Amino acid sequence: MNEHEMTEKAILVGCQLPHVTDERFQYSMEELASLTKTAGGEAVSVMTQKRNRQDSATYIGKGKVEELEVLCEEFECDVIIFNDELSPSQLKSLATALDVKIIDRTQLILDIFAKRARTREGKLQIELAQLQYALPRLSGQGISLSRQGGGIGARGPGETKLETDRRHIRNRIHEINGQLSTVKEHRTRYRERRKKNGVFQIAIVGYTNAGKSTLFNQLTDADSHEEDLLFATLDPMTRKMTLASGYSVLISDTVGFIQDLPTTLIAAFRSTLEEVKEADYLLHVIDSSNEDYEGHERTVHELLEELEADRIPMLTVYNKEDQIRPDFIPSSKHRHLLISARREEDVKRLKADIMAELKQNFLKPYHVKIPAYEGKLISALKSETLVESLEFQKEAELYDITGFSGEEQTILGQIKKYML
Known part of the structure; x- marks a missing residue:
């Protein structure tokens, strides 16, 4: 974060429905706090409510909305962040009831992606997802969609006053789709050339912050962005990895997966995640020091299924062995290795394992x-x-x-x- 950027004070709000266990809900709220930190905010207070279903007008009950108003004054908060995607009508009602910027989990994730996109394609993908998200929510959002205010939820398509011109947004969406299809054609041609040359391709997948970029850098001597933040890597990067005997394969680092990934993002990032679909082999990296490693593993498998990449052969790599939890038990149905990506001997062991797998099955x-x-x-x-x-x-x-x-x-x- 830029030193001139102030840390925004955020209140986090979550609604626990009957089908969500206490443990999963707690992890989800902790993850929301991590996402807030990544976006440059600080969670000063958390409000949760157990309900049979979300309130169709205000997400949480009316009494809770009043409590939230008091909390906002008490903490002088800058933003309220909701742990689910709010409907346009919920957003409108809450904006009317609370005199503070309101964003939901989807907007927060889109904001982080906007902050971290480096390539032209990445920036286009983000703008597309933000515009698709904004279009049905234009009325009643006031300044927070005009991109005139700063801070969390206000990065992205520049200074355009989104709420004034739906047609402008639709035209821009059409324009971006055209530009992205050109980029996609280039990427497809490049991939076809690689296939023709018979180059073996590996993709690293995993939950956000599992240590994928660290492992990628160790395997390839690249300098993919490493940071202890969610979504440190956004744009896919492909490098050559040399195995023993000088044989080279291509390996791609991909954007981190996350539970409840916004649907607009899955659609917008499909082409970025095509690297995963085209791979011959997947390395699924899991943070073995995280309490919810099993939940992370499940989320990745669900998203791979959605991407139709769940049939690709896979090696599960349990990372951060040096910080492993005492109650850790490998839960993968696939072959697995336990390593620390920062230990040279572990990286050599992983390369040897990949080599053996290549000889045996590919x-x-x-x-x-x-x-x-x-x-x-x-x-x-x-x-x-x-x-x-x-x-x-x-x-x-x-x-x-x-x-x-x-x-x-x-x-x-x-x-x-x-x-x-």
């Missing part, structure tokens, strides 16, 4: 004898396939090579005549 063995004059081909084999052994037979002036390669790699056609 690559096909080959054995060739190639004449010494085919230097270019031998060099290509070393960089494009996983070479196990390479022996020069002096008398025959041949290289005896064994290794593993992908089934669709173009180099297989070139070495076919030398296969044993």
